[in-house]
Amino acid sequence: MTDALHDLGWQPFFADQLTPDDAGLAPMRIASVHRSRLMAETGGGQVRLDLPLHGTTADYAVGDWVLAEADRRVVVRLLDRKSLLRRRTEGSASQLIAANVDTLFIVTSCNDDFNPARLERYLALANEAGTHPVIVLTKIDTVEDPSAWLARARDLQRDLPVVGLNAKSPDAAATLAPWCGPGRTVALVGSSGVGKSTLLNTLADKAPDQAQATGEIRESDAKGRHTTTARSLHPAAGGGWVIDTPGMRTLHVSDVAAGLEMLFAEITDLAPRCRFRDCTHAHEPGCAVQAAVAAGDLSAERVERWRKLAEENRANTPVQTGPRGNRTTVPRGGRRR
Known part of the structure; x- marks a missing residue:
């Protein structure tokens, strides 16, 4: 494959899935998912892709690799994912967050947004998905001594990398550079208003007219306003790729037993x-x-906190029922927190 595809995150894991029947098809990476279409990176720019017959955009996540007919720009096949971040929503539906992510930047800040119980949910999600979690503590310039905040974050999981930074500072890109090299993919998750969009603008070195809109946390309740409304893939200045995601008010745990074992x-x-x-x-x-x-x-x-998450995970994780060889998956009757 070309250097352009390698820089886009193409790895032997994906190349090994190609067969002689795929000759003539072009690998592309999903950059954004819309109601009835996909936008994809080709290594030479973005193109619009149409869905295959009976296809639905709900089957695709930002970061996915697909094989497409380059001339007609139609998706032919979705390649297996190396990692997949997903969450359970109300009604036990599964929502895809991002695919083929190497590192998950869990972004929080030195104020009331710092919530160990919520951060543990993100960590369980990352652990289960097989992606490498890093806590990114923003707004360290707003407190006299950030060491206590950094220590609280490190206590959340054994050997957990934690970095503190000012998302608006150019130094932020250098701080996160070890995870953002050529061909690497990171995703940003966290509450609204903690600086994800600001951090994206810094990592991607976006010009003012291309920058993601940003919003401040309200002083009254330390809650942020949503400024990112969709997931999207962006090139990072260091050669890697960044997936931005909307802030999540709630994150239910489900199917994360192994992730919880690692977390606790x-x-x-x-x-x-x-x-x-x-x-x-x-x-x-x-x-x-x-x-x-x-x-x-x-x-x-x-x-x-372990007990609450373990109980919620058991309640929300679907179970298989029925005779052997003809089992069906049904919800347990979920528990939400």
């Missing part, structure tokens, strides 16, 4: 030492987790 590794490590295999770490005798809390080695608040 200290609890996962202690669980085999409990007397009972199905210990809930709440009231059972011989519970190693509660013993660690009593000894001051583990935060009771942290255990309670």
Whole structure:
């Protein structure tokens, strides 16, 4: 493949999926998803793609790789994803957030937006998707000493990279450069008003007339206003690609059991030492987790947040039912928080 496709994020994982029947088809990367059409990066610019017969845009995520007829500009085949970020919405529907993301920048700020319980939801999502999470703490220029904020973020997950920056500063791009090299893809997630659009403008070195609109957090409640309304793929100044996403007010967990185990590794490590295999770490005798809390080695608040997420995940994760060989997937009867 050409250097242009490599710079766009093309990897052997995708090339290995090509067959002789695909000769003549052009690999393209989805840059934005609209109601009835797709926009794709070709390595030489963006083009509009039409859907195949009976196709729907709900099947595609920004960051996907597709094979298309270059002359007719029609999608022929969606390639398997290396990673996929998705969330469960009201009614148990699944919404695709971004595909083939190497690093997920979870953006929060040094104010009331910093919410450990919400950040843990993003981390579980990233862990389950197989993408590398990084906490990006913005607005460090608004506090006298950001070290306490950085320490709180690092405590959320073992070996979690955390960086602090001023999203408006040109230095922000240099701080995040290790994850934004040629051919690499990062995605930005977080609440509205924490500086995602500002950070995108800095990373992509956008001219003023091309910059994403930005909005400030309201002083009254530290809540932001939505300035990004759709997911989109943008070239980064360092040679990589950035996927911007709208702010999410709520994020329900579902199908993230492995992600939770990684997120709460200290609890996962202690669980085999409990007397009972199905210990809930709440009231059972011989519970190693509660013993660690009593000894001051583990935060009771942290255990309670684990319990709430684990219960929500069990309630929201669909189960298979029916005879073997003819199973169907049905919702459990969800629980929302």
